Amino acid sequence: MKSHLIIFLIVSVVVVVLMNIGIFISVPEDRGIAVDAETLRKEALRRGLSPVPAQWNEAKKAVGNPDPEMITLGERLFFDPVLSKDRTINCATCHIIEDGGDDNRPTAIGYHGQANPFHLNSPTVLNAALAKRQFWDGRSPDVEDQAKGPIQAPFEMAMTPPEVVERLKADPSYVETFARVFPEEGITFDTATRAIGAYERTLLTRGAYDRFVEGDDDAIGEDAKAGLTLFMNLGCKGCHSGMSFGGQSLQTFPLRPYHTPIVPHSVYANGKRYFKEFSLGSVSYDSPFPFPDIGGFHGKNGMHRFRVPILRNVTRTGPYFHNGSVDKIEEAVRIMARHQLGVDLNQKQIDRIVAFLKTLEGGPVGYEIR
Ligand code: HEC
Numbered sequence: 001m002k003s004h005l006i007i008f009l010i011v012s013v014v015v016v017v018l019m020n021i022g023i024f025i026s027v028p029e030d031r032g033i034a035v036d037a038e039t040l041r042k043e044a045l046r047r048g049l050s051p052v053p054a055q056w057n058e059a060k061k062a063v064g065n066p067d068p069e070m071i072t073l074g075e076r077l078f079f080d081p082v083l084s085k086d087r088t089i090n091c092a093t094c095h096i097i098e099d100g101g102d103d104n105r106p107t108a109i110g111y112h113g114q115a116n117p118f119h120l121n122s123p124t125v126l127n128a129a130l131a132k133r134q135f136w137d138g139r140s141p142d143v144e145d146q147a148k149g150p151i152q153a154p155f156e157m158a159m160t161p162p163e164v165v166e167r168l169k170a171d172p173s174y175v176e177t178f179a180r181v182f183p184e185e186g187i188t189f190d191t192a193t194r195a196i197g198a199y200e201r202t203l204l205t206r207g208a209y210d211r212f213v214e215g216d217d218d219a220i221g222e223d224a225k226a227g228l229t230l231f232m233n234l235g236c237k238g239c240h241s242g243m244s245f246g247g248q249s250l251q252t253f254p255l256r257p258y259h260t261p262i263v264p265h266s267v268y269a270n271g272k273r274y275f276k277e278f279s280l281g282s283v284s285y286d287s288p289f290p291f292p293d294i295g296g297f298h299g300k301n302g303m304h305r306f307r308v309p310i311l312r313n314v315t316r317t318g319p320y321f322h323n324g325s326v327d328k329i330e331e332a333v334r335i336m337a338r339h340q341l342g343v344d345l346n347q348k349q350i351d352r353i354v355a356f357l358k359t360l361e362g363g364p365v366g367y368e369i370r
């Protein structure tokens with residue numbers, strides 16, 4: 001009897017130790033080897049990873065069909081620093097349209113050089129109209145509503161709605177345009193932000209990926225094809241879904257903070273859970289994330305739920321994650337696989353996924369709407 005107990009104890013200890021060394025399931029080498037192009041394309045389309053349409057007639061089904069003059073007005077407002085307190089900052093200060101739609105800074109810098117108080121990273125505005133929710137915690141429903149935020153944020157453009165109206169009314173050309181586009185309402189904070197939203201709805205981008213799924217086998221390379229296969233097979237696509245490759249839901253991050261679900265190494269301090277990784281080369285973080293908790297932003301209601309980021313142009317929008325503390329896309333992919341899917345990828349697999357993500361690069365289509 002006693003010897004059975006000893007054997008049981010020894011086996012348990014060995015299992016626990018092994019789980020802490022072996023820890024993550026690694027993905028078989030061949031899991032990312034692409035099938036033929038036609039099968040891959042069909043799979044991607046079947047899973048809803050649709051191309052961004054090249055023609056506005058199709059695209060408007062996804063983003064609505066704003067009035068062409070409203071779009072032109074919104075574009076002017078997007079680039080006009082008159083919407084900021086000291087007339088130096090416009091939306092494009094933090095959302096550079098020609099360079100991925102963000103600012104490539106760890107955190108946004110706004111009015112009087114102030115950083116975002118939560119050290120939040122500027123997401124891309126490109127394809128943002130395709131998202132079901134806006135902001136890192138998804139607190140805004142659409143781009144029109146979203147545009148009200150930065151204009152009023154004291155650390156971004158630092159204005160009040162009456163100041164916005166007053167400034168725009170002081171410019172005869174705005175008075176004239178608003179009267180034409182919004183004959184009933186004229187210049188209001190609401191009409192200004194609606195116009196900005198109308199412009200943002202046109203900021204859809206296409207890349208080599210879109211040409212591939214539309215039928216051009218050679219639009220993307222073999223590594224990218226293998227990367228797309230991995231992206232679908234591993235389950236990245238479960239969260240980074242749809243035409244925008246993200247933006248459709250809020251999800252918990254990190255889903256798997258620990259090495260093993262059986263022996264979680266959580267540490268509690270000051271009522272907060274700190275995340276501690278334990279392995280032979282023991283690493284620990286004073287953070288609930290697998291990177292420093294700069295800014296202390298913990299997603300919706302502090303529950304570590306984040307709006308899934310859009311991956312179109314992601315290779316151009318570093319640094320990564322809500323507080324911009326990860327510089328390299330390769331590292332972001334490694335973290336995602338490990339902490340969202342519980343798999344350790346090797347360097348080749350990571351490189352293939354990155355090669356695929358690169359095929360999502362592309363500037364605004366430039367639809368002929370106006
Ligand atoms: C000082 C830099 C800064 C300025 C100026 C700025 N933004 Fe942003 N933008 C940010 C940051 C940071 C976030 C994320 C904030 C958050 O989630 O709380 C953001 C989020 C967004 C989003 C949400 C994207 C998504 O995928 O969730 C959109 C759309 C957007 N901004 C558009 C605009 C528009 C339009 C303007 C001008 C009216 C503007 N921004 C001005 C920094 C800026």
Ligand code: HEC
Binds near residue numbers: 239317341
């Ligand atoms: C369970 C949902 C989920 C899965 C599965 C998932 N992600 Fe994510 N991903 C997220 C969330 C949520 C974030 C934002 C986390 C944050 O910033 O705090 C994110 C962030 C990212 C980022 C950084 C984006 C940016 O702009 O900062 C990249 C890159 C990324 N994911 C790629 C992938 C890849 C590749 C896979 C598959 C290996 C994957 N994700 C699987 C939910 C998921």
